[in-house]
Amino acid sequence: xxxxxxxxxxxxxxxxxxxxxxxxxxxxxxxxxxxxxxxxxxxxxxxxxxxxxxxxxxxxxxxxxxxxxxxxxxxxxxxxxxxxxxxxxxxxxxxxxxxxxxxxxxxxxxxxxxxxxxxxxxxxxxxxxxxxxxxxxxxxxxxxxxxxxxxxxxxxxxxxxxxxxxxxxxxxxxxxxxxxxxxxxxxxxxxxxxxxxxxxxxxxxxxxxxxxxxxxxxxxxxxxxxxxxxxxxxxxxxxxxxxxxxxxxxxxxxxxxxxxxxxxxxxxxxxxxxxxxxxxxxxxxxxxxxxxxxxxxxxxxxxxxxxxxxxxxxxxxxxxxxxxxxxxxxxxxxxxxxxxxxxxxxxxxxxxxxxxxxx
Amino acid sequence: xxxxxxxxxxxxxxxxxxxxxxxxxxxxxxxxxxxxxxxxxxxxxxxxxxxxxxxxxxxxx
Numbered sequence: 001x002x003x004x005x006x007x008x009x010x011x012x013x014x015x016x017x018x019x020x021x022x023x024x025x026x027x028x029x030x031x032x033x034x035x036x037x038x039x040x041x042x043x044x045x046x047x048x049x050x051x052x053x054x055x056x057x058x059x060x061x062x063x064x065x066x067x068x069x070x071x072x073x074x075x076x077x078x079x080x081x082x083x084x085x086x087x088x089x090x091x092x093x094x095x096x097x098x099x100x101x102x103x104x105x106x107x108x109x110x111x112x113x114x115x116x117x118x119x120x121x122x123x124x125x126x127x128x129x130x131x132x133x134x135x136x137x138x139x140x141x142x143x144x145x146x147x148x149x150x151x152x153x154x155x156x157x158x159x160x161x162x163x164x165x166x167x168x169x170x171x172x173x174x175x176x177x178x179x180x181x182x183x184x185x186x187x188x189x190x191x192x193x194x195x196x197x198x199x200x201x202x203x204x205x206x207x208x209x210x211x212x213x214x215x216x217x218x219x220x221x222x223x224x225x226x227x228x229x230x231x232x233x234x235x236x237x238x239x240x241x242x243x244x245x246x247x248x249x250x251x252x253x254x255x256x257x258x259x260x261x262x263x264x265x266x267x268x269x270x271x272x273x274x275x276x277x278x279x280x281x282x283x284x285x286x287x288x289x290x291x292x293x294x295x296x297x298x299x300x301x302x303x304x305x306x307x308x309x310x311x312x313x314x315x316x317x318x319x320x321x322x323x324x325x326x327x328x329x330x331x332x333x334x335x336x337x338x339x340x341x342x343x344x345x346x347x348x349x350x351x352x353x354x355x356x357x358x359x
Numbered sequence: 360x361x362x363x364x365x366x367x368x369x370x371x372x373x374x375x376x377x378x379x380x381x382x383x384x385x386x387x388x389x390x391x392x393x394x395x396x397x398x399x400x401x402x403x404x405x406x407x408x409x410x411x412x413x414x415x416x417x418x419x420x
Contacts, residue, residue, distance in 0.1 A: 102416045124401075129416045150400040155409055157416065179397045182409060185420070201395055207420060215419040229413040239414070304414055 001050075003083045004043040004067065006076040008090040011231065012037055015298025017335045021075060022226050022302065024090075029226045029302055039066050048078070094232035099275070101243035102127040106213055106257045108134070108249050112266055113147050116247075119271040124152045125245075131213045131257075132160040133249070138170050145178040155182040159211060162189035175200040187211035214355075216258060217306035219328035219340075224302040234288060234301040241283045241307055245271060255283055258308035283307055286320055293324040297332035312349045326353070 006012075009024040019037040022029040042051045048067065052060050070076050077084075100123060103116065107130045116125070130144065136158070144156060158181060166186065171194045174181070181202045189206040233239060246254040252262035253274045263274045274280055286307075288300035292314040297303070310323035326349050329340035340346060341355070350357050395409040 102412070104416065127412055127416065131417070131419075150398050152399050152401045152407075154397070154407065155412070159417070159419065179395070180409065182395075182411060205420070209420075211419050213419070216417050218418040218420075220418070223415045223418045225414045227413050233414075244416075304418065306418075 001047040001081060003047050003079050003081075004040075004070070004076055005079055005084050005087065006040060006044070006070075007074070008087055010075045011090075011301070012040060013298050013301055015300075015335075016296040016332045018298050020298035020302070021073075022231065023073075023075065024226070024228050024231065027226045029224070031298065035062075036066055036069075039063065040070070043067075092232055092235045094229075094236045096229075096233075096243070097124070098126045098243055099123040100125040100245050100271075102129055102245075104129045104244065104246045104257055105131070106247065106249040107132045110140075110143065110147075112247060112251060113144060115266050116271070117147050117151065120148075120151050120153065122272055123275070126153065127155050127157065128153055129157045130159065132158065133213075134161070135163045136160045137165070138174055141174055141181070141184075142177045145180050148180055153180060156180045157183040157185075159185045159187065162186040162206060164193060167193045168195055170194065171200065171204065175202060178202065185211075213257060214353075217309045217325060217327045219303060219306065219325050219330065223304060224299060225304075226302050231301045234303075236285075236287065238283050238286045238305055238307070239288065239303065240305045241286075243284070245274070255280070256308050282318070282320060286322065290316065291322050291324065293332065294328075297330065299330070299332075303328075309353055310349065311346060312352060323349075326350070 007025075011022040011024060013020045013022065014034070014037050017034065018031050019034060020029050021032055021036075039051070042054075052063050055063055071078070103125050105112065105116070105128065107113075116128070119125070128148070136144075141158065141160075144158065148156065174184075178201060183203045183205070186204075186206040188208070188210050190208050192206065230239070233242060237243075241255050244256060246257040246259070247266055248254060248257040248262070251266040253264050253266055253269060253271065254262045261279070263269070263277050263280050286305075288294045288297070288303070288305060291305065292311075294300050294303075294305070306325040306327065307321060309326040310321050311326055312321065312323050314322045316322045326346060327340050329338045329343070330336075331338070341350070341357075347357055396406040397409055398405045399407040
């Protein structure tokens, strides 16, 4: 008798109409039919011969093709006489040493950065994401980096408007001086006055579009990540808000700068106190398995959630918004993507958030 | 599938090396260039590796 063993590092996520096979060794995911999921479940309980004999002659060929597919893609292996019990199942428990993984700041005044710097003496913040509404000079960008010199902050990501002084020497000079900036995104970039250089210490992206902070929350294939940390986090915690802290343009401390609830102002409250406040962590444990529609989606563990903009259709018994993210155009029941902003079913929520409705 | 399995393997793993990344290849040199270190007083090191985040923190583009 032959037995099929699925590798522990292969995660099959069942959706309403398809499955997603995620290979956590190679960090790739691929879509397959629900039949494959049913087959892998059968193969966990029965030998290959026993599974095949349950099917008629035509189907047997298909089952053999599926098993070949699983072997050729190295999703599993065959053992004889019994399943190979040498391989323990992968634990999906997740924990991280960071107190705060990322702080999302809507920047207006540099004094907020100094307050964050002071907070870092007692709490570790791993990444800082800055959205600036105003243009930043080279000196100001360097100052942002300099403020966090010698701290445990690992990286800084900055979104700011493009301006004419941003030429090659501006960008390369910033790359030479900066230590922690790993990503710089320039918006309103109509006329490029710099060449893209691969030797920069940070990734440089630009767009001619005017980006506002309200653009955040887009759900798209390009933002899906297949890696252990991402999937383990998504299975246990909210994939956007877990260990996230936000500060809006007025200094209000929130779960995300785009969410309405705030827990004090950076001017008179410390980040440490906010972390201890009742309700601050209420969304941290809300996984995609408890969000309407998302719980039936095969992408739920590789996708990043959004609680700032939702369809506002569901609420759980604790009063948490468990509606599908507004900016997701995927329907897991049909397996089709469509433009979210033109979906008539989302109009009510779009009006609530004051989004422009495209017809 | 039997002919794909090497007989000397105790567990008959369908091993192959098509995904092996050779050391010293062009790809690995390119990756090494991008490794950045930062100084961190708290952790008492001059070589804290700046690791790219495992997910996108914002999705604005």
